[in-house]
Amino acid sequence: MTLDGVEEGRTELGRSLLERGALTSDWVLAFAAVPRSAFLPRRIWPYDMDSGTSVSVDLRDEPGLWFTYADSDVPVVTQWDDGRGTGRGVTATSSASMPSVVFRMLRDLDVKAGHRVLEIGTGTGWNAALLAQRVGRENVVSIEIDTAVAAAARDNCARFGTPLLVLERDGADGDEPGAPYDRTIATAGVRAVPAAWVRDTRPGGLILAPWGTHFSNEDATVRLEVAGDGKTASGRFTGPVEFMKLRAQRGEFAGHDAYVTKGLEGADRTVTRITEEELLDTGPFTGRRFVLGLRVRDCRHQVAERRNGARPVWFYGLGDRSWACVMFQDGGREAPVWQSGPRRLWDEVAAALDWWRGAGKPGYERLGLTVGPQGQRAWLDDPSDAWDV
Known part of the structure; x- marks a missing residue:
């Protein structure tokens, strides 16, 4: 050149x-x-x-x-x-x-x-x-x-x-x-x-x-x-x-096997009508998963590859060994959910999605952060209405 x-x-x-x-x-x-x-x-x-x-x-x-x-x-x-x-x-x-x-x-x-x-x-x-x-x-x-x-x-x-x-x-x-x-x-x-x-x-x-x-x-x-x-x-x-x-602050993750030691055996099973699209969205950086992270503390999620028409999404609690899995299936009207441990991680994620929808599906522009001696607090629109993150 x-x-x-x-x-x-x-x-x-x-x-x-x-x-x-x-x-x-x-x-x-x-x-x-x-x-x-x-x-x-x-x-x-x-x-x-x-x-x-x-x-x-x-x-x-x-x-x-x-x-x-x-x-x-x-x-x-x-x-x-x-x-x-x-x-x-x-x-x-x-x-x-x-x-x-x-x-x-x-x-x-x-x-x-x-x-x-x-x-x-x-x-x-x-x-x-x-x-x-x-x-x-x-x-x-x-x-x-x-x-x-x-x-x-x-x-x-x-x-x-x-x-x-x-x-x-x-x-x-x-x-x-x-x-x-x-x-x-x-x-x-x-x-x-x-x-x-x-x-x-x-x-x-x-x-x-x-x-x-x-x-x-x-x-x-x-x-x-x-x-x-x-x-x-x-x-x-x-x-x-x-x-x-x-x-x-990289954050070490113990890995899937440290959480799910016996497969799905023994986990509590329910179902959800939340769809894969509602949870994951399709475009990059839409803000949805960023908001979920603000509302569900100390949690890591992983989206697995789709196989035979099914895609599992896993959630891992970083303060204990709580985990959850939702299995989205092509054409399914409901998705099975498994949860294990003291935290009901899927319930927390579902509640965070409800909060996001109820708040008008906010993006980054409506969110803020306050830091100080007491830690970090996120907020929506107004710093006076904040929660710990």
């Missing part, structure tokens, strides 16, 4: 982001000045939309394809299994996010010239370099837990001409010596907003983070404003995302 071709690819990406509202006019100069390709390693694993999987591309072998992916609106994996191998592994553990997600989050962060920004999760360093373009490199501090990833990010930023302070530590601990910050942004997902982030962000400052429950991988960015007491923060969810979690 020629240099003209590379520039054409970036121009087309920028045009697409602008048309979709992900890239706003105040971020155009930063987009033009800081290309994602400058921060990617030679070997990458971009997500291929056609095959629905991550593919391996090496700059030395396929430069044209490498730049095509670098300038496409797809996530790019840059590390597997916390760096324990050199090739593709089992679990993606570091990446460069989709440009549309990056610029949507930067838009929601609402940074101004001169703001001091704390970034949690340096990754390739691209996001930090974009921030430095807006607020000045001396005002950006980034934290990365992985030694190799942190070193590569420092090298990327220095080679690009924007050397940045990258602290190697657990981002959940924040940066108290450097506080207070005007903005804190996390590029790793959380299930609980660390108190340190509230502590390190000034009253009136903003925290932007991908947040989700154990129920599914459907997360949403939450935009929290720190209250005058400096101990609490509250705000609304701004849109759907899916991020790798902070290492401390």
Whole structure:
């Protein structure tokens, strides 16, 4: 690919982001000045939309394809299994996010010239370099837990001409010596907003983070404003995302066999008229399963493959060994349900669906989160009407 071709690819990406509202006019100069390709390693694993999987591309072998992916609106994996191998592994553990997600989050962060920004999760360093373009490199501090990833990010930023302070530590601990910050942004997902982030962000400052429950991988960015007491923060969810979690919050799952030790034997059996479509929906990030996770605490669900016209959906309680299974069958008017353990997990899920329907089937835009010394509380429309999550 020629240099003209590379520039054409970036121009087309920028045009697409602008048309979709992900890239706003105040971020155009930063987009033009800081290309994602400058921060990617030679070997990458971009997500291929056609095959629905991550593919391996090496700059030395396929430069044209490498730049095509670098300038496409797809996530790019840059590390597997916390760096324990050199090739593709089992679990993606570091990446460069989709440009549309990056610029949507930067838009929601609402940074101004001169703001001091704390970034949690340096990754390739691209996001930090974009921030430095807006607020000045001396005002950006980034934290990365992985030694190799942190070193590569420092090298990327220095080679690009924007050397940045990258602290190697657990981002959940924040940066108290450097506080207070005007903005804190996390590029790793959380299930609980660390108190340190509230502590390190000034009253009136903003925290932007991908947040989700154990129920599914459907997360949403939450935009929290720190209250005058400096101990609490509250705000609304701004849109759907899916991020790798902070290492401390990945959440280990014991596995199906640890719960269902005797098959369906001994479980209580009932039936439900809730349909597969009502529970699962068909489109990605509709918000339904996100809401279910907000209403059914400490629960994980898994959707099995359809076989012989039947699809089981499993629910596992994370505080004990409670489980439930609903078996949806093609053409069935009722679906059998099995439940075991002290929690009636399917009853909780069914009640959450009833609540969602009764509330007008709310999406992300009506939901919010408040965090503080007493924990986390979600709310619908008004923070005064909240529940623990």
